[in-house]
Amino acid sequence: MLREISLEVQSGEAVGVIGPNGSGKTTLFKAIAGMLRPKSGKILFDGLRLDGLHTPDVARRGVVYVPAERELFPQMTVLENLELGAYANPRDRDDQFRFVFSLFPRLAERKRQLAESMSGGEQQMLAIARGVMAKPKVLLLDEPSTGLAPLLVAEMYRQLSQLKAQGLTILLAEQQVPHALAFCERTYVLENGWIKLSGRSSDLLGDPAIKRSYLGVG
Amino acid sequence: MIPIIIDGVVQGLQFSLLAVGITLIYGLGGVLNLAHGQFAVIGGVTAALLIGGGMNVILACVLGVLASGLFGLIVDRSLLLPAYRYKGEERLLLGLILTLGLSFVVDGYLNYRVPDAALTVQLPYPSVTVAGITIRTASVATSVLAILAFLMLGAFLKGTLLGKAVRSIIQNEVGAELCGISATRTRTLIVCLSAILAGVGGVAQGVFSSLGSELGVELTIFALIVAVVGGVRSISGTLVAGILLGIVNAVASFYIGTYLTLIILLAAAMLTILVRPSGMLAYWT
Amino acid sequence: MRQPRIPTGYVTLGVVGAVLALVPLATGDSAHYARITTLMLVYMTYAVAFNMILGHTRQLFLCLGALAGSAAYVSVVLTRELELSPWTTILLGTLVAGALGGMFSYVSVRRGLGVIFLGIVTLAFSLIFQNLIYGLRALTNGETGLVTKGMGLSVLEDQRSSYYVIFGVLMLSLFVYQLMMRSRIGVAFRALSDDEYTAELAGIDVTSYKVLAASVGSLLIGFVGALYGYRNGFISPAIYSLAGIDIVVLITLLVGGMRTLLGPVLGGVAFAVVDELVRPFGQLTVLVYGMLLIILFLTFREGLVSVLRKVTKLDIP
Numbered sequence: 168m169l170r171e172i173s174l175e176v177q178s179g180e181a182v183g184v185i186g187p188n189g190s191g192k193t194t195l196f197k198a199i200a201g202m203l204r205p206k207s208g209k210i211l212f213d214g215l216r217l218d219g220l221h222t223p224d225v226a227r228r229g230v231v232y233v234p235a236e237r238e239l240f241p242q243m244t245v246l247e248n249l250e251l252g253a254y255a256n257p258r259d260r261d262d263q264f265r266f267v268f269s270l271f272p273r274l275a276e277r278k279r280q281l282a283e284s285m286s287g288g289e290q291q292m293l294a295i296a297r298g299v300m301a302k303p304k305v306l307l308l309d310e311p312s313t314g315l316a317p318l319l320v321a322e323m324y325r326q327l328s329q330l331k332a333q334g335l336t337i338l339l340a341e342q343q344v345p346h347a348l349a350f351c352e353r354t355y356v357l358e359n360g361w362i363k364l365s366g367r368s369s370d371l372l373g374d375p376a377i378k379r380s381y382l383g384v385g
Numbered sequence: 386m387i388p389i390i391i392d393g394v395v396q397g398l399q400f401s402l403l404a405v406g407i408t409l410i411y412g413l414g415g416v417l418n419l420a421h422g423q424f425a426v427i428g429g430v431t432a433a434l435l436i437g438g439g440m441n442v443i444l445a446c447v448l449g450v451l452a453s454g455l456f457g458l459i460v461d462r463s464l465l466l467p468a469y470r471y472k473g474e475e476r477l478l479l480g481l482i483l484t485l486g487l488s489f490v491v492d493g494y495l496n497y498r499v500p501d502a503a504l505t506v507q508l509p510y511p512s513v514t515v516a517g518i519t520i521r522t523a524s525v526a527t528s529v530l531a532i533l534a535f536l537m538l539g540a541f542l543k544g545t546l547l548g549k550a551v552r553s554i555i556q557n558e559v560g561a562e563l564c565g566i567s568a569t570r571t572r573t574l575i576v577c578l579s580a581i582l583a584g585v586g587g588v589a590q591g592v593f594s595s596l597g598s599e600l601g602v603e604l605t606i607f608a609l610i611v612a613v614v615g616g617v618r619s620i621s622g623t624l625v626a627g628i629l630l631g632i633v634n635a636v637a638s639f640y641i642g643t644y645l646t647l648i649i650l651l652a653a654a655m656l657t658i659l660v661r662p663s664g665m666l667a668y669w670t
Numbered sequence: 671m672r673q674p675r676i677p678t679g680y681v682t683l684g685v686v687g688a689v690l691a692l693v694p695l696a697t698g699d700s701a702h703y704a705r706i707t708t709l710m711l712v713y714m715t716y717a718v719a720f721n722m723i724l725g726h727t728r729q730l731f732l733c734l735g736a737l738a739g740s741a742a743y744v745s746v747v748l749t750r751e752l753e754l755s756p757w758t759t760i761l762l763g764t765l766v767a768g769a770l771g772g773m774f775s776y777v778s779v780r781r782g783l784g785v786i787f788l789g790i791v792t793l794a795f796s797l798i799f800q801n802l803i804y805g806l807r808a809l810t811n812g813e814t815g816l817v818t819k820g821m822g823l824s825v826l827e828d829q830r831s832s833y834y835v836i837f838g839v840l841m842l843s844l845f846v847y848q849l850m851m852r853s854r855i856g857v858a859f860r861a862l863s864d865d866e867y868t869a870e871l872a873g874i875d876v877t878s879y880k881v882l883a884a885s886v887g888s889l890l891i892g893f894v895g896a897l898y899g900y901r902n903g904f905i906s907p908a909i910y911s912l913a914g915i916d917i918v919v920l921i922t923l924l925v926g927g928m929r930t931l932l933g934p935v936l937g938g939v940a941f942a943v944v945d946e947l948v949r950p951f952g953q954l955t956v957l958v959y960g961m962l963l964i965i966l967f968l969t970f971r972e973g974l975v976s977v978l979r980k981v982t983k984l985d986i987p
Binding site: 485488492 | 730781804805913917957963968
């Protein structure tokens with residue numbers, strides 16, 4: 168459950184949200200995505216209010232949410248999943264296909280494979296790729312490293328860096344704190360529905376409380 | 386025996402058309418449409434009335450099918466709106482009761498305005514001979530109509546982006562919404578489409594035999610039996626299941642009578658639900 | 671919480687009983703009104719039963735007509751074929767209905783069937799019943815039906831005495847309902863209709879209470895269905911059909927108010943009035959029933975009792 172929080176993301180930034188389970192990270196993302204309605208407060212995107220919009224409308228505005236559960240289409244191929252990802256923005260679809268396949272070559276190899284038959288790591292890649300297909304203005308990634316082997320996590324963050332280099336605005340929720348802090352310029356620390364700390368990731372890395380709770384140091 | 390089987394196949398095609406529609410509305414709309422048979426009857430009756438009024442047969446049939454589609458559209462945007470405000474079981478229950486009431490309304494009205502007596506769609510040529518077997522033109526026409534409808538539906542669902550969007554909602558509604566696909570707007574399309582399929586079935590029924598007063602309920606029942614017992618995961622599967630049911634129904638009715646046959650089929654449906662409650666629509670490819 | 675000295679429920683029952691007992695005096699010798707009022711009592715009783723089955727334990731039985739009809743046909747056919755006493759066969763028929771209802775309930779709870787699937791299963795049963803009657807023509811005379819006049823139940827053949835017999839059954843059923851609701855059973859029902867999972871977790875044996883409600887309800891439906899079969903002079907599949915009974919009882923309970931004592935009674939009165947108004951439409955009655963069902967279910971699901979409670983600020987049972 169989220170209590171009172173105030174968050175800000177600038178265009179082109181990568182912002183992280185870290186915190187223990189139940190702290191409200193997913194609730195926050197779901198609220199932005201239109202899956203939950205906030206009891207009070209506003210969600211503004213480029214001057215437009217997102218709170219109160221239904222999920223499909225939020226997605227169509229360019230704010231794309233990739234949930235931890237992935238929510239892929241199990242009986243559809245990789246190609247079809249990606250195609251549907253671009254549903255809101257079919258015009259640039261071919262360009263996006265090229266971009267996505269260059270980013271995730273493993274998906275290119277499995278174009279005609281059914282989503283449900285892929286491994287966890289591949290499904291995670293597909294979920295992110297599907298989100299990218301929409302040519303989003305903002306990408307919300309909820310714990311993208313869940314269930315991935317460390318090697319795959321590293322690879323995924325490499326790919327995300329490429330996305331960041333393209334100028335994509337990213338809001339990232341993570342359990343794997345070191346990766347999040349390395350990847351995001353700024354980070355918010357959420358605990359029990361409140362923002363406990365926020366600031367530049369590099370500063371937070373040096374914070375003794377963070378070091379103790381999340382980095383297992385000191 | 387052959388004429389019986391042919392009749393069974395033709396009848397079965399109609400069952401399939403309705404079964405597909407009822408399953409789509411259930412899978413996408415979350416509503417069990419107990420008035421689905423009435424969707425079909427409206428199409429058939431419209432076509433029959435138009436032909437009776439002197440209109441060209443083909444035009445009348447097309448208009449009949451469109452009438453069904455229009456009716457479905459209206460029902461979705463009016464009667465079912467309250468149901469859509471809920472989710473899951475609440476919606477299912479409300480939809481069931483509302484469509485149950487609707488089925489009574491339609492049947493009651495049709496019985497009053499166009500009471501009993503077979504309404505038939507007349508065809509110019511009586512029969513056709515294929516490979517030494519004489520088949521009624523009506524049977525051929527009906528089968529062709531139904532199969533065409535199925536092919537078009539399949540092409541739509543597999544080939545077009547909108548069709549894939551429909552499948553995606555059935556497979557994962559949350560995922561679809563995250564891609565910007567609106568279940569609400571797609572739902573209306575699907576109800577309309579299902580109604581059109583039912584309309585084809587209704588017109589076909591009119592061409593093939595007659596549109597009696599009990600037809601609506603009968604078609605709904607058979608559609609449900611196909612959907613429940615067939616428990617199939619694809620359109621082609623439903624097509625096959627429907628044809629099989631048609632054949633079984635025709636042959637069994639010949640030997641043990643229609644009542645007993647229907648009892649056995651219904652009992653089979655009941656048993657299927659009891660043994661395999663998830664029967665209807667896991668997900669479709 | 672102070673308990674009133676005589677619980678309001680029983681006082682209400684007394685009032686209802688007094689009023690209904692006096693109705694035949696108002697209708698006099700008119701056969702037409704005798705029929706309507708007796709039929710009204712029959713539907714009230716069906717509604718009391720349905721209140722237990724659907725209202726309190728959320729079991730969507732779309733086979734009320736079939737249950738009533740099963741009892742009626744079992745009774746009449748056995749009396750005709752085996753020349754047993756009608757009272758014996760009525761008992762047998764009632765037991766058959768009760769067993770069927772209990773079985774549907776038990777199986778569906780055990781298999782975890784949702785409300786909808788139970789609805790489909792019972793709907794299928796309704797159709798099976800209709801087709802059984804048509805199919806076993808030798809025994810049942812198919813659509814034409816069987817004449818029940820002169821089968822030895824004189825008390826049910828006189829319009830006044832039959833009214834009071836059914837009146838007795840109705841009052842008994844209301845009394846039983848009231849007893850149940852004020853006992854442990856009522857507590858369980860209230861917990862059940864709120865949230866089954868929580869009730870189960872709280873230690874309430876959901877299965878037993880659901881099956882109990884379904885069985886008692888079905889017994890009641892069968893009993894009254896059979897009784898009315900004799901009173902009516904003949905039975906036919908059309909009488910015990912979806913359009914003949916199920917939709918009427920649904921409307922009655924919706925109008926009156928589910929999960930209340932007076933709901934079935936008020937609903938029954940309201941429906942009897944509506945039915946009389948609709949009579950001149952002939953064929954269109956089914957259409958009207960359908961529209962009523964839709965409109966009521968959308969706009970008036972709370973029922974008359976609920977409305978009266980708000981208006982009079984009294985705790986009407």
